[in-house]
Amino acid sequence: MPDSTSHTVVAVVLQVRQGRLVPIVRRVDRGPAEPLETALARAIDVAALAHVEQLETRVLRDGTLATAYLGLVPADADAPDETDDLAPDESELVTAAHARLRAKLSYTNVAFALAPETFTISELREIYVPALGHDVSATNLQRVLVRRGVLARVEGRRAPGRTGGRPAALYRFASRRLEITDEFAALRPPGSRATG
Amino acid sequence: MPDSTSHTVVAVVLQVRQGRLVPIVRRVDRGPAEPLETALARAIDVAALAHVEQLETRVLRDGTLATAYLGLVPADADAPDETDDLAPDESELVTAAHARLRAKLSYTNVAFALAPETFTISELREIYVPALGHDVSATNLQRVLVRRGVLARVEGRRAPGRTGGRPAALYRFASRRLEITDEFAALRPPGSRATG
DNA sequence: CCAAAAGTGTTGAATGTACACCCATGG
DNA sequence: CCATGGGTGTACATTCAACACTTTTGG
Numbered sequence: 001m002p003d004s005t006s007h008t009v010v011a012v013v014l015q016v017r018q019g020r021l022v023p024i025v026r027r028v029d030r031g032p033a034e035p036l037e038t039a040l041a042r043a044i045d046v047a048a049l050a051h052v053e054q055l056e057t058r059v060l061r062d063g064t065l066a067t068a069y070l071g072l073v074p075a076d077a078d079a080p081d082e083t084d085d086l087a088p089d090e091s092e093l094v095t096a097a098h099a100r101l102r103a104k105l106s107y108t109n110v111a112f113a114l115a116p117e118t119f120t121i122s123e124l125r126e127i128y129v130p131a132l133g134h135d136v137s138a139t140n141l142q143r144v145l146v147r148r149g150v151l152a153r154v155e156g157r158r159a160p161g162r163t164g165g166r167p168a169a170l171y172r173f174a175s176r177r178l179e180i181t182d183e184f185a186a187l188r189p190p191g192s193r194a195t196g
Numbered sequence: 197m198p199d200s201t202s203h204t205v206v207a208v209v210l211q212v213r214q215g216r217l218v219p220i221v222r223r224v225d226r227g228p229a230e231p232l233e234t235a236l237a238r239a240i241d242v243a244a245l246a247h248v249e250q251l252e253t254r255v256l257r258d259g260t261l262a263t264a265y266l267g268l269v270p271a272d273a274d275a276p277d278e279t280d281d282l283a284p285d286e287s288e289l290v291t292a293a294h295a296r297l298r299a300k301l302s303y304t305n306v307a308f309a310l311a312p313e314t315f316t317i318s319e320l321r322e323i324y325v326p327a328l329g330h331d332v333s334a335t336n337l338q339r340v341l342v343r344r345g346v347l348a349r350v351e352g353r354r355a356p357g358r359t360g361g362r363p364a365a366l367y368r369f370a371s372r373r374l375e376i377t378d379e380f381a382a383l384r385p386p387g388s389r390a391t392g
Numbered sequence: 393c394c395a396a397a398a399g400t401g402t403t404g405a406a407t408g409t410a411c412a413c414c415c416a417t418g419g
Numbered sequence: 420c421c422a423t424g425g426g427t428g429t430a431c432a433t434t435c436a437a438c439a440c441t442t443t444t445g446g
Contacts, residue, residue, distance in 0.1 A: 005228060147435095160398090161397090165396045361425065363417070409432080
C-alpha cells in the first residue's frame with residue numbers, strides 16, 4: 001500500500017526510432033522538500049533531453065500522487081531502451097504526452113528536440129511523420145518551416161545513396177529553444193502582420 | 197513550517213468584470229487519498245465554473261507542493277470577491293492562468309466560459325478585449341467566430357440604448373464544452389480541408 | 393539515357409485584417 | 420435629420436496543400 005502522502009515524479013520520454021515514436025517511462029519518489037526538477041533528474045538523464053515540460057499531475061490507480069513530465073530526445077542520441085510493459089497509468093500518460101507533442105508540432109518549433117543537429121528535409125520528414133501520426137509531404141514541410149524561419153540552411157549537401165538522386169541540402173533548426181511560431185491562429189493584435 | 201509531505205490545491209478563477217479580468221484565488225490542503233477534483237471542489241464552488249483545467253504543479257516558496265487549476269466564470273455569474281493581496285506564488289499562478297487563457301482564446305471556443313448564455317457581438321468584444329489583453333474589432337471577431345461555427349444566432353435582438361443605434365443581433369456559443377476550432381495551424385493531415 | 397531523389401513554380405482555396413459603406417434606432 | 424451603434428461588402432494579404440515540373444545524381 002503506497003503512502004498516500006508521497007509524491008512520484010514520472011518522466012515520459014519520447015524519441016523517434018526507425019519510423020516509430022518510442023516511449024521511455026521512469027518514475028521516482030520525490031524526497032521531502034525536494035524540488036520537482038531534482039526528482040526528475042534522478043528519474044532520467046535530463047542533460048540528454050533536448051526539451052522538457054510538465055505534463056500533468058494526477059492520482060494514480062494505486063492512490064499515489066504523480067506529476068508527469070514530457071521529455072524529448074533527438075533521434076540520433078543514445079537513450080534508454082523502450083519501456084514496453086506499460087502500466088495502464090503509464091500508458092495514459094504516454095498518450096497524453098504524444099497528444100501534447102502532436103499539437104505543439106504544428107505551431108511551435110518543438111521538432112528541434114526530436115531532430116539531429118543537422119538533417120535533410122527527408123530525414124526531418126521521417127521524424128515528423130511518426131510524431132504527428134499522419135503523413136506529411138517533404139515539399140510542404142520544407143515550405144512551411146523555411147517560410148516561418150524555423151529552419152536555416154547549413155553549408156554543404158548530403159551525397160545521394162547508391163540509387164542516385166539529387167544531393168539533399170542540409171538544414172538545422174534556427175533556434176533550439178521552444179518557440180511559438182504561430183502565436184495567434186486568429187484574433188491577432190491590430191496592426192501586427194507577419195514580421196517578415 | 198509546512199509539512200513537506202502535504203499537497204495543496206489552488207483554484208485560480210478568472211472572470212471579466214467591468215472591462216477587467218479579475219482573479220479569485222483559493223487554496224485548500226488535499227486530504228490523504230483525496231482525489232484532486234474533490235479538493236478543488238472544497239476550494240471553490242466548481243458548479244459555478246463554466247470551465248476548469250489543470251494549470252501546473254510546483255513547489256511554492258514555503259516548500260508546499262501545490263497543484264493549480266484554472267477556472268472560468270461567465271461575466272454575468274455571481275462569484276466571490278476579487279482576491280487582491282496576492283502572495284508572489286499566487287501572483288505567478290494568476291499570470292500563468294491568464295497566459296493559458298489568452299493562448300486558448302485564439303484557437304478554441306473557451307470564451308463560452310467567460311460569456312453569458314446569450315450576448316451581442318459588442319458584449320462579447322468587451323469580454324475578449326480584457327481576456328486577450330489587446331484590442332479586437334467587433335467586425336473581425338464576428339467574422340472569425342461565425343465562420344468557424346463557434347457562434348450561432350439566437351432569436352431576437354437587443355434594443356438600443358438611450359443614444360440610439362441599430363438593435364444588435366443576439367448570439368450564443370454553439371457548444372459550451374471546450375473545442376479546438378483550429379486544430380492544425382499547419383501540417384494538416386493530407387486531404388483534410390476545412391469541413392465547411 | 394533512365395530511374396530515383398530533391399527541390400522549385402504555380403495554382404487554387406481558405407482564412408484573416410482593414411476599411412468603406414449601409415442599416416436601424418433614439419432624440 | 421443627425422448622431423450613434425450595428426452589420427455587411429469588398430479588397431487585399433497571408434498561408435497552405437496539391438501537384439506539375441525541373442534539377443542533379445548513380446548506374
